[in-house]
Amino acid sequence: MADYIKSLKTEISKYLKTDNIYFHNKGRVSLYVILKAMGVKEGDEVIIPAYTCVVVPNPIIYLGAKPVYIEIDKDSLCIDIKLLEKHITNKTKVIICQNTYGLSENVDSIVEIAKRHNLYTIEDCTHGFGGFYKNQPNGSYCDAAFYSMQWNKPFSSGIGGFMTISNNQLIKKINEIEKQKVKPSFKTKLNLKVLFFVKRYFLKNSTYWFLMNFYRWLSKNNLVTGSSSGNEISDIKIPKNFLMDYSQTQAKEGLRNIKKLPELLKLRKDNAIKYTDFLINNKKTHVKKDFFENHSFLKYPILVKDREKIFNLARKTKIELGDWFISPIHPVQNNFEKWEMYPEKYPNADFISKHVVNIPTDTKQVGKVLSFLEKYIDEIL
């Protein structure tokens, strides 16, 4: 049987210029493995942006450590570098920086600060595969980086994740942890195959909202192999069989999709330029042009006055709007204290998460999206 995982590794290594690549069932599992290999344990602190997905603080908490959030910069949506050193204590072990929507900022400065304090660094590249920071691929600067191949990530294998390790001192420990991975079951793989089929043949503009909501409902109720199981967003207990391996079924799909990536990266950037020009012309909040060089534009964030209203209009007009990150620890909407998150302490993250919608960058119908934005221009901040 063809070894799709090996072929996928070869393709990924062409982008990332490393062979130290390890696959897992999800990106969050890679993060867990990295943190464990770094020796994160009870009483430690791990610094993360206050604008992220809940599956980032989760593995920190699973290991008994405390997530320490840092307010984000309004323009880059990444950690506000000015606040970083104030949050470092003698319990801090790791700093995680994130390519939010594809954008990375101050990665080199974060690494420099971490080195000065003898801390590990991890880059969350789940949105940023294919993008660059100062001419080096995202994920090159830190001790380790992790990536996602979930449905709407830079390239998809349905669900899936991998990590790259630059700090060779971590390798021995990682190899030990890797031996504990459990294999995805036959049912899990079959489930994914059905979803690949539905996505390929039935997901269209006209069915997007219906299928998306249906999938989320199934996934929340643990009826399909979803991106997050219900209890990952309502609780902080490690799910059963969390340390799960990647499968050939996933890799086969990933391989199909990574081949389309160069074309997609170009489309995303071309569309992002059109959105930015449009927003500048209309004097609205936009992604600054200085960021364009680094950005892989997985999504394009815009801020609106009334998000529900815009979503309803988008549903009617059949525009595929995204609702990433509608909470500082997306998609959690209540009981934030379980994750030691207090949104009022992070006004930028809180405001943005209440007003953001993501417009698609991989669309061939950019004119339709721009007409929609133009029609409702007064709703955009």
Ligand SMILES: Cc1ncc(COP(=O)(O)O)c(C=O)c1O
């Ligand atoms: C910022 C961020 N980090 C980590 C992850 C986890 O990736 P995965 O779904 O592959 O576990 C996500 C997932 O959507 C994310 O948005």
